[in-house]
Amino acid sequence: GAGVSQSPSNKVTEKGKDVELRCDPISGHTALYWYRQSLGQGLEFLIYFQGNSAPDKSGLPSDRFSAERTGGSVSTLTIQRTQQEDSAVYLCATRQGGTDTQYFGPGTRLTVL
Amino acid sequence: AQSVTQLDSQVPVFEEAPVELRCNYSSSVSVYLFWYVQYPNQGLQLLLKYLSGSTLVKGINGFEAEFNKSQTSFHLRKPSVHISDTAEYFCAVSSDYKLSFGAGTTVTVRA
Secondary structure: OOOOEEEOOEEEEOOOOOEEEEEEOOOOOOEEEEEEEEOOOEEEEEEEEEOOOOOEOOOOOOOOEEEEEHHHOOEEEEEOOOOHHHOEEEEEEEEOOOOOOOEEOOOEEEEEO | OOEEEEOOOEEEEEOOOOEEEOEEEEOOOOOEEEEEEEOOOOOEEEEEEEOOOOOEEEOHHHOEEEEEOOOOEEEEEEOOOOHHHOEEEEEEEEEOOEEEEOOOEEEEEEO
16 A cells, blocks of 8 residues: 555453554555554654664563564564553554655554453 | 653634744754644644755645754744644654654644
C-alpha cells in the first residue's frame, strides 16, 4: 500500500494476557519506529529500527515490551502480561533512509481490562 | 536532551479567524523541527518541517511556521481557519532521528 498500515485497529485484552501489534511499513523505508500515545504521558518514543543495525530500545518502559522487525520489513510489538496502564494508542512510523520525515500509521488502540 | 513545550493545551477559534499555536523547544544542538496534525481517530500527518535555510516554512492546508533560533520557538500559524482544521496539533523536535513531542494543542473551530 501507499502508507504505513497497522493491525489490528483496536484490541481489547484482559490483564495478564500477551498481545502482538503489527506494523507494515511503506515499501523501501529502512527506518521503523514505535511510539505510544496515552492520556497521561502524551506521545512517547518506544523503539527504533534502522536497517540491519541493533535497535534503539531506549524508550521501552519495561522488559514486558519487546519488538522485532523481520527481514527489514514488517515489525511486531509484543507486550507480555499486559497491565491496565498499557492501555494506549500504539503508533508505528517509518522513514526513508537519508531523509528526516517520519510517516505515521493510523495506530492500534489497546484497551486492557 | 531535547524537550518541547506547547504553551496552549486548547485553542478555540471562530471559522475564518487566524490562529497561532505556540511551540518552544530546548536543545543544546541544532535541531530539526516538525508540526504534525492528528484528526480524530487517525494517525499523525506531517504539516511542515524546518531543517535549515529560510526560517519561514510553508506547509500543507495553508499553514506556516517561523523558526526563531534566539527565542527557541517554532510557532504555527494559519491566517484563516476552516471547520475542517479542528484537530490536535503536535510540535516535535528530532535528534538522532528520534522525535520528541510536545503535549499537543487541541484546536476547535466554531462556525
